[in-house]
Amino acid sequence: MGRLVMKFGGTSVANIDRIRNVARHVKREVDAGHDVAVVVSAMAGKTNELVEWCRDASPMHDAREYDAVVASGEQVTSGLLAIVLQGMGIQARSWQGWQIAIKTSDAHASARILEIDGTEIINRFGDRKEVAVIAGFQGINPQTNRITTLGRGGSDTSAVAIAAAIRADRCDIYTDVDGVYTTDPRVVPKARRLDKIAFEDMLELASLGAKVLQVRSVELGMVHNMPVFVRSSFDKPEDIDPHGTPPGTLICSEEEIMESHVVTGIAFSKDEAQISLRQIEDKPGVAAAIFGPLADANINVDMIVQNVSEDGKTTDLTFTVPASDYNRARDTITSSKGKIGYARLDSATDVSKVSVIGSGMRSHAGVAAKAFKALSERNINIRAITTSEIKFSVLIDAAYTELAVRTLHTLYGLDQT
Amino acid sequence: MGRLVMKFGGTSVANIDRIRNVARHVKREVDAGHDVAVVVSAMAGKTNELVEWCRDASPMHDAREYDAVVASGEQVTSGLLAIVLQGMGIQARSWQGWQIAIKTSDAHASARILEIDGTEIINRFGDRKEVAVIAGFQGINPQTNRITTLGRGGSDTSAVAIAAAIRADRCDIYTDVDGVYTTDPRVVPKARRLDKIAFEDMLELASLGAKVLQVRSVELGMVHNMPVFVRSSFDKPEDIDPHGTPPGTLICSEEEIMESHVVTGIAFSKDEAQISLRQIEDKPGVAAAIFGPLADANINVDMIVQNVSEDGKTTDLTFTVPASDYNRARDTITSSKGKIGYARLDSATDVSKVSVIGSGMRSHAGVAAKAFKALSERNINIRAITTSEIKFSVLIDAAYTELAVRTLHTLYGLDQT
Structure with missing residues (x-):
């Protein structure tokens, strides 16, 4: 009952x-x-x-x-x-x-x-x-x-x-x-x-x-x-x-999941496009200058990767958008080039995002490191990485999507026995 | 406005x-x-x-x-x-x-x-x-x-x-x-x-x-x-x-109709069936014995015609039902024959009802009489007649429907000029 x-x-x-x-x-x-x-x-x-x-x-x-x-x-x-x-x-x-x-x-x-x-x-x-x-x-x-x-x-x-x-x-x-x-x-x-x-x-x-x-x-x-x-x-x-x-x-x-795996599943998305801005000034307000206009244009930005700048002056910034929004995103950025200030815009549309998910990651170190090693052994180049508490995502060439997913699926012990 | x-x-x-x-x-x-x-x-x-x-x-x-x-x-x-x-x-x-x-x-x-x-x-x-x-x-x-x-x-x-x-x-x-x-x-x-x-x-x-x-x-x-x-x-x-x-x-x-004709229009309905019960007893309760069972069977009775009996003992009663209910109506009546008490049941399914409508009839005598004369001149036999304040209906053989409608339409001055 x-x-x-x-x-x-x-x-x-x-x-x-x-x-x-x-x-x-x-x-x-x-x-x-x-x-x-x-x-x-x-x-x-x-x-x-x-x-x-x-x-x-x-x-x-x-x-x-x-x-x-x-x-x-x-x-x-x-x-x-x-x-x-x-x-x-x-x-x-x-x-x-x-x-x-x-x-x-x-x-x-x-x-x-x-x-x-x-x-x-x-x-x-x-x-x-x-x-x-x-x-x-x-x-x-x-x-x-x-x-x-x-x-x-x-x-x-x-x-x-x-x-x-x-x-x-x-x-x-x-x-x-x-x-x-x-x-x-x-x-x-x-x-x-x-x-x-x-x-x-x-x-x-x-x-x-x-x-x-x-x-x-x-x-x-x-x-x-x-x-x-x-x-x-x-x-x-x-x-x-x-x-x-x-x-x-x-x-x-x-709490109701007794036997918890570190990794629960592997997700992927092929409809991604990557835009990288080279040598942007490393100063407050530059991120707003980039992502403000994209938001105004209703373009959903997904991954954002920015490194700590080496010289304290310029850095590179990479982000991804849905492939269907790529042209609009590129136009939006180039028309704001004066405000943003960047040396070069690189982009790629044949990219995909592969994500490894598992709330067990919270208590396990080195989960991502294992993935980077396994992918490199397969000669899969990682373009960008983002992480959160319970997942990490890598941006790779779209051609390698299936290979990467299978490799990680086996790596984390998810295959059927 | x-x-x-x-x-x-x-x-x-x-x-x-x-x-x-x-x-x-x-x-x-x-x-x-x-x-x-x-x-x-x-x-x-x-x-x-x-x-x-x-x-x-x-x-x-x-x-x-x-x-x-x-x-x-x-x-x-x-x-x-x-x-x-x-x-x-x-x-x-x-x-x-x-x-x-x-x-x-x-x-x-x-x-x-x-x-x-x-x-x-x-x-x-x-x-x-x-x-x-x-x-x-x-x-x-x-x-x-x-x-x-x-x-x-x-x-x-x-x-x-x-x-x-x-x-x-x-x-x-x-x-x-x-x-x-x-x-x-x-x-x-x-x-x-x-x-x-x-x-x-x-x-x-x-x-x-x-x-x-x-x-x-x-x-x-x-x-x-x-x-x-x-x-x-x-x-x-x-x-x-x-x-x-x-x-x-x-x-x-x-009140808003200034120039009122005595007759407004002619309606007709071909899907009629007629049932006549001969020599029913002319006593209280006989109508209830007939129409009660029909109502219970959800059969919609339309025209009902009963004459004053000549001898004070028996009379004839005619009513119409939709043609689609004819068989059920007939069965309902025959199964109550004992209760009703009638000598013979006559019926016809090839009949139609032609009605003359006009609220002007209230103040004009002889409107219906003209119709009966005109129909008889065309050799159209009237099987039954019902009247109300503003309309009267005649039951005739279905084959004469169109002729009757045209005759009455002309008779009452409804034709286009």
Whole structure:
């Protein structure tokens, strides 16, 4: 007996047959005696269609109207799943964001959840054993009483926030993969599914390109210490023992991970571009002169590397931007050349970033040093390095990405045995 | 300067191009200085798709969930039209039923509007010259905070109710016809578009098969004395002089119709079946024994004709039902034969009902007598007759429908000159 949130994405509810399959997953948990809240996305393709209509209606559309249009997708799915569940003899009702209410900020189209009142849903668990079927991705701006959406992928965030609000024991995210892997299995066939991963590590993995979960949902899980279980929606509901341990990855607090590896996973990103400014003056204000204009142009700068200058006068500075922003970034810098003051601009677009993640690094020295040695033995040149408490990243030539990932995966003992 | 409600149906908002056309109609009225509230249906085909999904999800679906699903169609259109209007430089915002709120009864899927608070919409006319774009067909059950819908065609009703709530000067219903005709122009090429028609006459015409407007919207117009103007959505917005009198039919109170004809129009319905019970006992309770079981079987009985019995003992009774209910009606009656007590059941399915409507009949005698004479001169046999204050109907062989309608249309001076 427990309390569970189950979240299903667009491909899992793409048509009535697939919604029936979702309903069987729900029935399994209800039959096992759990209180269940289900969070659903729009049917696959529907959100894109609605977004397309808004764009077609006006390229500069009002985000409040966009939200009213786009939120309808989840509204439909929640009603349909409630109908299917009732047809299977399960008490269920749909909930729109404004009905619960899921109060959000006023940042339409990318709102943040501020507060969820879970009282009524909890009461109905007790009174009627009623399953709550909740439209994901949306909420309400309490000042204006208008519908807000959380931005693409926001249903993951809805699910974790609702789990916290109803004090669930766990939030299950059903996806098209069966968990979180040590790295991309398409690159490293020996990649291993992690049984557990700490929130911190998952945050780094998620933001570094492992597209399993929305970053904000992991942040929320960490803040509320809500265990999030990533599992496959393709498993047949009938084959799963609700009392057993299904395949998947539990994202939880570090303390709950008994046998901790130093390194949890290897992430990589190929869409990087590098810009190096040679012989900039080493004085206050120069970094602002570089990154201020880039921020104004909405260009997201990732790695930033600046050495201590040798002569106390000039130094080199390297940073990376998404490859798609490279041309704009280069133009922005060259047009500020007078203000910044640099001798030469070097750049490269065929570069990739490989990152090694593990909260165990905090207590282990020399983790990065091992990587530098292994990469050099493979003749992989490291262009730049950045480190944080629980990860380090190297910038290398893109051609060596796969080799580097495999080398590091083996080095840190992540390969399947 | 006035206050206007404009209502557009599904074919008028079937895609973004057609929504743009609707927006140009709105712009015309805004430019003319009017305060405008627009009521929209779902894009053509969308409601059917959503209904189909509900049926597919479960044949016995919960009407509350059905409403949550189906109401999303109008939500989408209202947002899209608001976006298009804004793109044309017009202040606009969308309103869902629950936001206004449009409070309804709890009869989900066929709710009745109870109360609409028009204050905020009126305030925004004054403060910002803002067009209200309102999702038709829906409201909210104030007890449960759940979305309700008004039943098919309910957007007409929404429009008239909103017009009353915001004290509009007129409610314009844009349809695929350019007004209300004296009869179906496909049957009588000389049918004439009426410039004006009284609410009472329109009620009879609408319920007798002239499918221009939802009956309930006409009732509401009558109750609130809200003039309803039926006009074509195919007219080019640019060709219309907002200060002139566009083609269309104004449905209004009788007093506003100066030059009143005795007869307003001729309606007909071919999908009728007739059942006659011979020699039933002429005693209290026999009508209940016949129509009770039919009501229990949800069969809608239309005409009922019973003569004063000659001998004080037995009489004949004739009634009509929709042709689609004929078999069920016949079975219902025959299985109650013992209780009713009749000698013989005669029936006919190839019959049609032709009705002559005109509130002028109240003050004119002999209107019906003229019709009976004219029909007999054409050798059209009248099977049954019913009359009310402002209309009379005859039941005839279906083969003579068109001839009868044309004959009566000419007889009462309705032909175009």
